[in-house]
Amino acid sequence: MIDALYQKDVMRLAASAKGAGKLPTPTATVTVDNPLCGDRVTFDVVMDADKRIQEVAHTVKGCVLCQASASVIGAEAKGETAESLNAVRDTLRGMLKSGATAPTDGKWAALVAFAPVSGHKSRHECVLLPFEAVIQAAKKP
Amino acid sequence: MIDALYQKDVMRLAASAKGAGKLPTPTATVTVDNPLCGDRVTFDVVMDADKRIQEVAHTVKGCVLCQASASVIGAEAKGETAESLNAVRDTLRGMLKSGATAPTDGKWAALVAFAPVSGHKSRHECVLLPFEAVIQAAKKP
Amino acid sequence: MTLHRPTPSGPGPQKPLFDVAAVRAQFPILATLIHGKVPLHYLDNAATTQVPDYVLDAVRRHDATSRANVKRGVHTLAEMATDAYAAARTKMAQYLNAFDEREIIFTSGTTSAINLVANAFGATLAAGDEVIVSELEHHSNLVPWQLLKARAGIKLKAIPVTDEGRIDVAALPRLVTDRTRLIAVTHVSNVTGAITDVAAVVRAARSVGARVLLDGAQRASHGPLDVQALGVDFYAVSGHKMFGPSGVGALWGRGEILEVLPPFLGGGEMIRTVTLQESTWADVPARFEAGTPPITQAVGLGAAIDWMETIDNVAAAAHTAKLADRVLAGLRALGNRGVRVIGPANMERRVPVIAFAVDGAHPHDICQMLDSHGVALRGGHHCAQPFHERNNLAGTSRASLALYNTDADVDAFLNGLDDALSKLT
Amino acid sequence: MTLHRPTPSGPGPQKPLFDVAAVRAQFPILATLIHGKVPLHYLDNAATTQVPDYVLDAVRRHDATSRANVKRGVHTLAEMATDAYAAARTKMAQYLNAFDEREIIFTSGTTSAINLVANAFGATLAAGDEVIVSELEHHSNLVPWQLLKARAGIKLKAIPVTDEGRIDVAALPRLVTDRTRLIAVTHVSNVTGAITDVAAVVRAARSVGARVLLDGAQRASHGPLDVQALGVDFYAVSGHKMFGPSGVGALWGRGEILEVLPPFLGGGEMIRTVTLQESTWADVPARFEAGTPPITQAVGLGAAIDWMETIDNVAAAAHTAKLADRVLAGLRALGNRGVRVIGPANMERRVPVIAFAVDGAHPHDICQMLDSHGVALRGGHHCAQPFHERNNLAGTSRASLALYNTDADVDAFLNGLDDALSKLT
Ligand SMILES: Cc1ncc(COP(=O)(O)O)c(C=O)c1O
């Protein structure tokens, strides 16, 4: 069951580290901590006039799950708004908390790699933390 | 075993209420409370120049054991000092806490009536409280 | 007593019809022989209730199969312990009908729950602000406010008590002012058994924008609660008075209030970030649960709630009320021997907690003599000195019933009291 | 580690020679199969120790035979419960070698014990007075002082940590001033396992008339203590870290200090007299034990002390030190794969609590993977963020041993770690 947590997809997502780094001139930067494990995720964003994400980058001091989640965001967040990311996070949370179906197609289909995390409540935050950070960043005035 | 607690001697001591009342012109008055049960014992004393008790009176809002103990003091405390009463209390405490021998003769022999209380820790204070009060009163400058 | 039933809480054992013998069988301690010979008649339930085997089993099972520290660990035992602790929170939230389970803070008991409010909510009060208590309060709902008064210069007012032993809510309109910030009163008196007219308290509080805290220690064993319907802001309970373990209790607080309060105790688990000089705080409820919580005890309390869900509360309340009626009638019959009930004379708006005074006999002597009959009573001021002072009583004796009590307990009590009176008065 | 042996505490079971198999047999949870297949290797003892059946039996027996509220009752069960609670206090006093059993205050744990001092002793401090902690502290011994700083304007200073992960007592002479009122440090670090040079701390404190508090949470499971020989003023422990129940702990304080401190929490049992507006306080320790204490848990903690008395501590310490040496050597051997021990490299002046970092691998991933090998570790900042911050670490993984651990546990840990490294780095 553990090996399911660290299946190839997740390891690859983490390793690819899409969007890792810093933006030279972010319109907003938000750092979020997980008080339980000390993980820390920082997201830089550049928002366009429509409040859509134009550029995104992240620094993750966290586990593989956290890195993989940030990497999915790094790959897919462009063009999203705080609201649309919120909806993605709700779907993801539903999958983790109550085994609801994951997004199996569309741009966020990669998130299905986190389905095995649902059996490990203590790790849910690891997956959700990067979403928290990017949503806060996208909301910042 | 309970009946032993309330044997005739104790009931008689309580009923006799020796020294119950107030002194018209005490040289010292001390009230002591038992925080656990709300019992309250007040001792009035008149001390002589040798720091001996010349007159003594008490008001007891307490149980039979407390009344009986105060009654023994009311009967016997005249002529005693704070120190000598302290010694009596120590003997009494020894009897209660560790089953040491009670004063079986002399003026304080009546205290042997409290020997059965030794099996009931929660009642030790009931017997000791009047001594606390009279000793404090006798010590007052 | 009105019993509100929230959504039933989790699995728990099957619910049988109310059958006092079957209930008693679940409490082996009730079969104790006192002094090796007389059957125990446990009438000290207001001090602490007994625990059913179901709860003792749950407590042991937790430590024997799922023991770990919570929240911080990813290993299997840690996940099991964390899940069990979270499930206990959910059960308590359901039992109290909280809006959200995050509104439940586990504490070590009612006393620490009220101290938490007196410090965290108390930190938001200014000198001259008023807290209103009552003359009927347990010291646990008095002293924390006196300490706050000493710290912060608040003003402390007390609602008087009626001669029947009820909080006199009619006095409230005179007492509340625009400086009143909180009314903190007991839901049920641990001396007179009176159930407070909470609606009147809430109305008076709301008329000036004040908050309401209820001390629920004596109410919690009498079936599920509904803090939403009560309309209050804080509610405190103790595990050991609701068939659960000692060492645990809970504070419920309205989410929107808790969210803006500062922490009370500092330590692990209640922080977001810590540097040497400053820290930031975790969300509710973690912010108020510093350090390792009473994990096993919370799990046991959850089991106690599950166990209570197996009981038909209406039938249980009827059962204890019938016994209490007999106690009240028996005490009344002893009126000519100096016995007086301190509290309402009948079971209306009242729980089966019955205090009485005896002219010329001290409660400790009465309780000690009753003990020789196997009857466990409590005597003294029951941590309610101001109430006893007001009634000019050194103390009272108290018989308090739970659903496992029987007619035999009442008989032993009344016979024993008769015997004690003949010896003491 | 020097082990002081005070007068043996009460009856307790017979003391056998140290035999790890016999010890393990008393902890059935150690036979758990994780994920239904791999044996549990419990190396998370610094978070919470497991409980022997002897303690679980005592806990159950108390509630099943002697359950009542304490101190206030005269009936038989109340006397039994009161005696059991008092006996637990005596046992703790003996375990810590207190001057007097009244110096033992039962709390809900180390965190609440330290908060008690930060409030009661804290109330005697003035703005500008200094409290010295260290960079190695658990949040439970940091945040209460930060809260005091916010309340009372005290100054908070921190002793630096050496690169070996020890409190750098050499820095103390520079830090203490005549405004220093308290040095509050951990006796044993829950991250690096280092044992603090208490004598140096006490010397520095005494040189300016300051008091010393030791956080003993991590020391208490390693055999009897001697607060008199240590020469400190306050000592805090948690039951759940010393083979006892959760929900209980103890504060020891020097009698002459406790006697003059104001109370912290208000409620039942801690008063002498209560009127509506004012109260006076009970003597020590009652003054600091507001409300119904964790009775059953204190009794369980007393049983845990009795149980520990059956163990040959010197042999047990030698046993765990040998295992810890193997852990340290194993980690050292993995140095070329990015593994670093965070703390002293050998077992001198150290307990078997061993934190390590792995370049490029996060503690949570390591712990999760080790769990699939049945190995229970803990990963994260271990409530010691400032120390991790200082070392520029997001977190560490930690293996902490108790006397029931075996070579098989060490093997599983080292093999599992090898496997995790191959997957994660
Ligand atoms: C060194 C140290 N101090 C304090 C604590 C806090 O103890 P508790 O959580 O039992 O209050 C711990 C354990 O978490 C610890 O390891």
Ligand SMILES: Cc1ncc(COP(=O)(O)O)c(C=O)c1O
């Ligand atoms: C009405 C009331 N409030 C508060 C308390 C205090 O509860 P605890 O001692 O469990 O903290 C009690 C019981 O002692 C009580 O009866």
